[in-house]
Amino acid sequence: EPEVTQTPSHQVTQMGQEVILRCVPISNHLYFYWYRQILGQKVEFLVSFYNNEISEKSEIFDDQFSVERPDGSNFTLKIRSTKLEDSAMYFCASRDRNTYEQYFGPGTRLTVT
Amino acid sequence: AQTVTQSQPEMSVQEAETVTLSCTYDTSESNYYLFWYKQPPSRQMILVIRQEAYKQQNATENRFSVNFQKAAKSFSLKISDSQLGDTAMYFCAFMNLYNTDKLIFGTGTRLQVFP
Numbered sequence: 001e002p003e004v005t006q007t008p009s010h011q012v013t014q015m016g017q018e019v020i021l022r023c024v025p026i027s028n029h030l031y032f033y034w035y036r037q038i039l040g041q042k043v044e045f046l047v048s049f050y051n052n053e054i055s056e057k058s059e060i061f062d063d064q065f066s067v068e069r070p071d072g073s074n075f076t077l078k079i080r081s082t083k084l085e086d087s088a089m090y091f092c093a094s095r096d097r098n099t100y101e102q103y104f105g106p107g108t109r110l111t112v113t
Numbered sequence: 114a115q116t117v118t119q120s121q122p123e124m125s126v127q128e129a130e131t132v133t134l135s136c137t138y139d140t141s142e143s144n145y146y147l148f149w150y151k152q153p154p155s156r157q158m159i160l161v162i163r164q165e166a167y168k169q170q171n172a173t174e175n176r177f178s179v180n181f182q183k184a185a186k187s188f189s190l191k192i193s194d195s196q197l198g199d200t201a202m203y204f205c206a207f208m209n210l211y212n213t214d215k216l217i218f219g220t221g222t223r224l225q226v227f228p
Contacts, residue, residue: 031214043158043204045215056213089156093216100146100208102216104158 002026004105006092012111013082021077021108023092032075033093033102034067036060043091049075082112115140117207119219126195127227133180134190134222136205144210147181147188152202152221161203164188192224200226 005024013019025032034046048055049067066078075094079086089109093102116139126132138147149161164172164181172179176196180189192199205219 033215035216037156042220043206043216043218045217048213048215056215058215091158093158095214100210100214101148101160101163103160104150106155106157109156 004092004094004103006090006105006108008108009106010109010111012113015084015112016081019079019082019110021079021090021092021110023075023077023105024073025075025092025094026096026103027073029094029096029103031055031095031097031102032067032069034077035091035093035104036088037091037107038088046077046090079110082110084112086110087112115142115207115209115217117205117217117219119205119222121222122220123223123225125225125227126192128195128197130195131191131193132195132224134192134203134205134224136188136190136219138186138188138205138207140186140207140209142209142211146208146210147179148206148208148216149177149179149190150204150206150218151199152204153198153200158204162190195226197226197228200224 007022032049037043047057047061064080089107091107092105095102118137145166147164151159162174176193178191202221204221206216
């Protein structure tokens with residue numbers, strides 16, 4: 001069964017460094033999302049992406065964040081200068097045009113030290 | 114703004130028994146979807162069940178069913194014949210279809226299934 005994949009599973013970085021989190025959505029999906037979950041808290045929406053542009057972004061998604069679909073398969077989230085409070089689990093999700101069901105990847109645990 | 118409330122931080126149930134997890138939401142829209150996601154200790158988010166607001170019939174997926182009360186804005190999840198593998202966090206999520214497709218999550222209910 002097709003699934004969303006994410007790499008790396010765990011990333012440790014120092015404050016101020018840039019990180020890129022990678023996702024491979026399900027192949028025939030057209031809508032892509034990033035969510036994050038700070039440990040012990042609820043899952044929060046960051047950004048949605050369709051037709052090579054951002055559809056919607058939350059207040060969390062400030063100028064330090066960017067997303068890109070560099071080729072036909074990958075979908076990336078970049079954080080330019082990480083802060084301690086960026087430590088969280090980051091989930092990628094995707095869906096096709098026919099349903100509103102979003103399928104999540106296994107997440108990347110980002111630890112900023 | 115839409116909000117999702119899960120008032121039970123923790124629940125427990127014995128194996129083979131039935132448990133119901135509560136969820137309420139607040140919206141002024143009429144066209145929306147509701148979902149339950151399961152997050153086991155691995156922290157993967159797994160879609161359990163979905164309900165379209167325009168459908169009166171409650172959704173069912175094997176041992177999982179919902180009680181959707183649109184007027185009351187309530188969307189509870191019933192797990193029948195609970196299994197040890199059902200132990201997880203369960204998140205209720207709302208999607209307003211009017212001008213967005215982002216998911217708005219509740220704070221979750223931690224379910225422990227005991228042998």
